[in-house]
Amino acid sequence: MLDLEKYLIQGNNRLEGEVKITGAKNSVLPILAATVISGEKSIISNIPNLKDVKVMTEILKTIGSKVKVEEHRMIIDTNGVNSIDLPEELVREMRSSIILMGALLTRFGEVNVSFPGGCEIGPRPIDLHLKALKQMGAEIKESHGFIHCKTEKLKGADIQLDYPSVGATENIMLAAVKAKGVTVIRNAAREPEIMDLEDYLNKSGAKIKGAGTSIITIEGVERLNGTNHKIIPDRIVAGTIMAGAVMTKGKIIIKDIITEHLQSTIAKLKETGANVIINGNSMMVIGPKNINAIEILQTLPFPGFPTDMQAQFMAMLSIGNGTSIINETVFENRFKHAEELSRMGANIKTFGKVSVVKGVKKLTGAKVYAKDLRGGAALVLAGLVAEGDTEIENIYHINRGYENLDETLRRLGAKISCI
Structure with a gap:
């Protein structure tokens, strides 16, 4: 573009x-994706005015969320989300959109997404994301540049990441919050943005411990609620x-x-x-x-x-x-x-x-x-x-x-x- x-x-x-x-770009995008899980209203503040945030907002609206944008603040109601198909043209614009995979899989048990785009800084394969989701019970089919994930019910798993990937750690966290049982992520990414995501999810009712360290433990819960959160x-x-x-x-x-x-x-x-x-x-x-x-x-x-x-x-x-x-x-x-x-x-x-x-x-x-x-x-x-x-x-x-x-x-x- x-x-x-x-x-x-x-x-x-x-x-x-x-x-x-x-507010941090690398924090706001996964947290906006996470709002989809509860199907309720969340208020996120300290949101930076960035192209990537606009793209993520468009994706959320396209799949049925109501988003009210104020100065550095968003009121997001994801009750009306009714689509498991992420819009290809928007996903190709921004790599971080892959984070919606874990969120939609948690909410609906199914998601369709095209391979993501973003900066051309070399291959950033999403194999780690897919391998982890398979371990949690998702069936994954790839064809013609699209990924289709489906599951009856995600299950907790012991996941050892080959590399402490930020995106994979975030996707597993989003997939695990309502999974049956306990998920342990070993060699997890330790970035501050992971801690911010844990903070948001725990405020929503999730049970996550260990963000900021290399081992994150997530105990699945029945449901999440909407909440208020300020981005780091x-x-x-x-x-x-x-x-x-x-x-x-x-x-x-x-x-x-x-x-x-x-x-x-x-x-x-x-x-x-x-x-x-x-x-x-x-x-x-x-x-x-x-x-x-x-x-x-x-x-x-x-x-x-x-x-x-x-x-x-x-x-x-x-x-x-x-x-x-x-x-x-x-x-x-x-x-x-x-x-x-x-x-x-x-x-x-x-x-x-x-x-x-x-x-x-x-x-x-x-x-x-x-x-x-x-x-x-x-x-x-x-x-x-x-x-x-x-x-x-x-x-x-x-x-x-x-x-x-x-x-x-x-x-x-x-x-x-x-x-």
């Missing part, structure tokens, strides 16, 4: 000021702003965050020479005069360094002092931004899952293309420090994960416009 809008950035401006962090702040948006402060030698106070979720990002920022001062649920980030290279930056599942911050750090290290090595262990094809940063004068060599970033004195404005969500954010950061003008095309991807990024940056002193 092409977006004709683009960003125009005049470089060499220091970022300074305060910013409040919006987006740690990736916060991390992106933090990187912007460091790159522009700026000074930014970031509010409404959970610092515990940002520890790996903070640790690596400190390695670059940044000064990070934490005060409760806010922090001040002061960029250093010179950015130190990071000897090795390796992406890992939480609590390791997030793959979703890799691109932004690559942009930052491209103007660092010395050579940094980045090892991307989570996704296979996640260095597409390297080529675009090189157009701006960065010195980056990639070899499979490893990137060698040799810091240069300066980047130069150029016409570049956002190939995925976080890569797009990295190009915005590079544009902020580049000499001259940078034009970023295909900002559709950026809007999928950042609410009005241009406005946020303008308030901090950047010269950026959406044209």
